[in-house]
Amino acid sequence: MRLVIAHLYPAEMNIYGDTGNVIALSRRLEWRGIDAVVERIAVGDPYDFTAADVVVAGGGEDRAQLAVAADLQRRAGDIREAVAAGTVFLTICGTYQLFGHRFVTHDGDEMPGIGVFDLETHGGDERMIGNIVLDTEWGPLVGFENHSGRTFLGEGQQPLGMVRKGYGNNERDFDEGAVAANAFGSYLHGALLPKNPAFADELLRRALVQRHGDDAVLGPLDDGVERAAADAAATRP
Secondary structure, eight states: OEEEEEEESTTTSOOTTTHHHHHHHHHHHHTTTOEEEEEEEOTTOOOOGGGOSEEEEOOOOHHHHHHHHHHHHHHHHHHHHHHHHTOEEEEETHHHHHTSSEEEOTTSOEEEOOOSSSEEEEEEEEEEEEEEEEEETTEEEEEEEEEEEEEEEOTTOBOSEEEEESOTTSTTTOEEOEEETTEEEEOOBSOTTTTOHHHHHHHHHHHHHHHHOTTOOOOOOOOHHHHHHHHHHHTOO
16 A cells, blocks of 8 residues: 655745654654655646645745745645545645635735635734644644734634643634644644654544545554653643
8 A cells, every 4th residue: 555645835834843744644654564655746836636645734934825825826726626535634834824715914915715724814913832732532732833823713613622731723712723524724833743643643544544445444553752752742831
């Protein structure tokens, strides 16, 4: 078996170690004897999303996000079709924001999103920075957040989890991230997946089922080091 991991905007959107998410997925497949093929897609590169099993995108600086926003508009239809077909997506910070309806800057300028998630983001005066812990249906997730955008979910939009410690989507609602079909969005850097192996495996499990059927299984791994790193991160102020 093999899975194709599409790394979307690896040069433009790779802040706070987000490429570690791609590395974690690849290694967890390889340790189980499953081939991992990583395809890197830059701004302007043609890409057929039906070829991908998992699509991963990270966060970036404001200038990079502007370039990515324009490129995502050109890909919007293909990405929404892939989400509807069950392709697994993990979007972090800047790309998470752009998978909503729109991002409105602090100055009132607007970057349109592609509407995978029912949410919108508004730029704020102060940054929300620090370690964060979430309660989710896949267990607790730990990470690091650093964003000034306040994200507000639509009434029926499922969050990734609820904030135990930290800020999350905004400092008011205690929710964090968003989930639509097999697409996930979050502000958690760190990178997210190396310290949260059960969630990494959930993404891989979904991708394997989509590509190879319900009898595709992931064998167990020794995640003692990863769990220790997560426990240590969870106790930091």
